[in-house]
Amino acid sequence: MRDLIKDAIVDLKKGDGFIYVTADGSKIDLHDAAKQGISVTPVNPKAQVIKKLEEAGLPLNDTRFLNELNELISLVTGNSAGPKVTKRRTFSDAEKSKIVEEWKKVEAAGKKTKAAFAREIGVGYQTFINWLRG
Template sequence: MRELIKEAIVDLKRNDGFIYVTAEGKKIDLHEAAARGIAVTPVNPKDQVIKKLESAGLHLTDNKFVADLNELISVLNGGGSSKSAGKRRSFSDDEKSKILEEWQKVEAAGKKTKAAFAREIGVGYQTFINWLRG
């Protein structure tokens, strides 16, 4: 993925505005193609880059995807998300199961109350109780 992104950057920064591809779809320098007598097709690098990134699963023309990707990068870099401020978090069934397994260990050790455990994991007390009732 990293190489794909680096290649996309190089293609987009070309000064002549186009990349040239052979009939087989391989990139080639225009001067080299002329010297070797190879027919080429000029291609807008932006269109080419978008196709390559989308085939790799990066849909950068999809604004929702880009917003999600930017939020992921922000969270990974330690920044909060202004978008999720005050917004409820959803937990998958797998996450709930792991939390409940962890609670069983904590409860067996007798170290915390249900309310303290719920606060620690960032879940409302009543939500946690509902999970326990299952």
């Protein structure tokens, strides 16, 4: 289990965002594959990690399980400081204007919904809508 978790961390920290696998499912560096003339498939490491951990009995998509696991870890380690409290971020009028301008470009391209864009920039959907109206 420890090796599985270590491998998952390494895969998720990769800089290019993908891991590359050969036809037999082995991981390989993209440059090494190119040198050897081996065909590879890019794989989203997050999806791969979640799949492997679920196969090992750790359902990371199950929020209830994650909450219970976090509670267990905090009780075992004695680190029961409670839930993290994050400070609300405030945006200047100039930042809001820039974000709204960026949204107009994204909207013109038709690439994202307002909700997805708001999540991406770390703002609540209703807050973002209020900025658009303002």
